[in-house]
Ligand SMILES: Nc1ncnc2c1ncn2[C@@H]1O[C@H](COP(=O)(O)OP(=O)(O)OP(=O)(O)O)[C@@H](O)[C@H]1O
Ligand SMILES: Nc1ccn([C@@H]2O[C@H](COP(=O)(O)O)[C@@H](O)[C@H]2O)c(=O)n1
């Protein structure tokens with residue numbers, strides 16, 4: 001990871017004022033592809049005063065914006081790969097600053113060790129906790145194949161690659177936070193309403 005580049009870009013983005021100096025609450029929302037992160041974040045936002053930032057949505061918006069990074073991001077998403085952290089962390093930092101809020105659900109991030117270290121280096125906010133949606137792979141696959149939102153990565157070839165990346169790169173990050181006693185694990189294989197009952201108990 002090119003930490004110099006990240007730090008330079010962060011300084012430019014934050015233009016002199018650091019989020020770390022403010023009282024900001026961050027909850028990382030993790031889980032396999034199709035485990036229901038986006039669905040449950042939308043529910044949380046309706047009941048609690050959080051801003052939902054999905055790293056995947058921010059990357060897809062960056063493609064649509066015609067950014068110079070667009071083609072690289074699109075190629076990586078189509079292949080189920082994790083985009084370099086400096087790109088994603090900058091998008092998150094900008095969205096956090098623009099939101100005007102001080103409570104964030106950061107969905108689908110950190111996706112690997114590099115994401116985690118980059119967030120720490122640039123934004124430097126320890127998550128209050130990590131909400132982990134644990135869901136069987138066959139159920140996630142069923143959900144993704146019928147999601148029907150026109151996502152280029154919701155096809156069986158890319159889905160299988162995303163599962164592999166989740167097992168190899170994302171689970172170790174969840175294990176890292178688990179070792180710090182920060183993981184709230186939710187059984188996400190149930191109907192969405194039941195999952196939200198368990199989620200509400202965490203936030204209430
Ligand atoms: N508990 C549930 N039971 C059945 N279907 C669900 C449940 N939760 C979400 N879904 C559906 O499954 C699909 C995937 O959900 P969602 O987009 O919330 O997952 P995600 O974890 O954000 O996935 P991704 O990592 O691909 O963005 C959606 O079509 C959603 O409506
Ligand atoms: N931290 C992240 C998050 C996402 N990506 C890329 O976006 C794809 C879709 O993400 P969802 O959370 O919407 O499923 C994902 O498969 C990655 O290609 C990323 O690079 N880094």
Ligand SMILES: [Mg+2]
Nearest residue numbers: 037038054056
């Ligand atoms: Mg999602």
